[in-house]
Amino acid sequence: MTKDDFWQGVRGGFPVMVSASPFGALFGALAVDNGFSVFDAVFMSATVFAGASQMVGIELFGHNVQPWLIVLSIFAVNFRHVLYSASIARHIRHFSGLQKFFAFFLLVDPQYAETEKRAERGEPVTFAWYLGFGLIIYLPWQVTTLLGAIFGQMIGDPKAIGLDVLLPIYFMGLVLGFRKRDNWLPVVAVSSLASVAAMHFVGSPWHVSIGAIAGILLAACLPLSKRHEEPVTLEHEV
Amino acid sequence: MDNAEHMHLIYVILAAAVATFLTRIGGYVMITQMKRIPPRMEAALNAVPAAVLSTLVAPAFLSGGWDVAAAMLVAMAVGLRLSSLWMLLVGWLAVMAIRHVLI
Numbered sequence: 001m002t003k004d005d006f007w008q009g010v011r012g013g014f015p016v017m018v019s020a021s022p023f024g025a026l027f028g029a030l031a032v033d034n035g036f037s038v039f040d041a042v043f044m045s046a047t048v049f050a051g052a053s054q055m056v057g058i059e060l061f062g063h064n065v066q067p068w069l070i071v072l073s074i075f076a077v078n079f080r081h082v083l084y085s086a087s088i089a090r091h092i093r094h095f096s097g098l099q100k101f102f103a104f105f106l107l108v109d110p111q112y113a114e115t116e117k118r119a120e121r122g123e124p125v126t127f128a129w130y131l132g133f134g135l136i137i138y139l140p141w142q143v144t145t146l147l148g149a150i151f152g153q154m155i156g157d158p159k160a161i162g163l164d165v166l167l168p169i170y171f172m173g174l175v176l177g178f179r180k181r182d183n184w185l186p187v188v189a190v191s192s193l194a195s196v197a198a199m200h201f202v203g204s205p206w207h208v209s210i211g212a213i214a215g216i217l218l219a220a221c222l223p224l225s226k227r228h229e230e231p232v233t234l235e236h237e238v
Numbered sequence: 239m240d241n242a243e244h245m246h247l248i249y250v251i252l253a254a255a256v257a258t259f260l261t262r263i264g265g266y267v268m269i270t271q272m273k274r275i276p277p278r279m280e281a282a283l284n285a286v287p288a289a290v291l292s293t294l295v296a297p298a299f300l301s302g303g304w305d306v307a308a309a310m311l312v313a314m315a316v317g318l319r320l321s322s323l324w325m326l327l328v329g330w331l332a333v334m335a336i337r338h339v340l341i
Contacts, residue, residue, distance in 0.1 A: 019323070036247070037239075047255035048258050052294070061247070061250070071254050074257055075254075075258070078257070081262045082264040084262070086286075089266045105262065112287065113287055159337075162330050162333045165306050165309050166330060168294065169313045170326060172314060173326075175287075175291045175295060179288075181285070183285065187285045190289075191289040191296075193296070199301075210293075211289070211290075211296070215288065219285030224277055224278065224281055
């Protein structure tokens, strides 16, 4: 049932929305602090819709960095989405062209993670479920950005109210959620070490792409488990 | 900001939005050009989420200060049994306790 799927998606995305809300508000507040108007902050949340990269963007804009470098940095922080959309292609082949457009626009980390988990459990990845999950994150992201931008001055020091610890813990929860996958521990170990080394020697935000590629290359080189022996066929898309 | 500066910002945001959308559709465009997924590529794709998300966790663990590191360890212990909402709650309580009670 389409309607049931939609509401199942909304329920699934609800905890994500709750944990993302402080960051939406924080983004709004920091954006205003960096010279954005309230409109600019919401405009960025509505069009870019990628929290970590939005934070990087306002930080660089506040320091008057050249426009091409701001866009390149946002591209680098978001580069992991290339991997998501490659990985998710297997599960959303049945979407129409317009549905795919919206699906990719809404493809944030938890959306990707939950789509993979849903497919792994053998449940159908319907557009209604995907849209429900995406909208319960996307729409409140705009509202919390707006509220954060308006009441920005009241947040004060995010560390004093413990906001800085939420994002890493949330991402760590997602990492733990994939611990049943093949070669999980070596991949996590290598990506972690490579990202820390890259942070030190190359700098942020490239540590994200470099660390990710290290773990992915390792997974491609390690011995394959039995279920990977048969190649999976993918119908050619028009 | 004057009007010209403001329009400049709007263009930067729009360029960032296009760049972000390209990352979100890029992998799909690449992979659908291939007729089948080789097994090693599938193994690599399966490693994507853990590999990427680890790069967002490890640097925060090392550079966030001992209070953040301690809260993350507590949250990880919770995460082995309970959902991520519990991880967030317990981790947040841990960091608040360290900052406002211990120090």
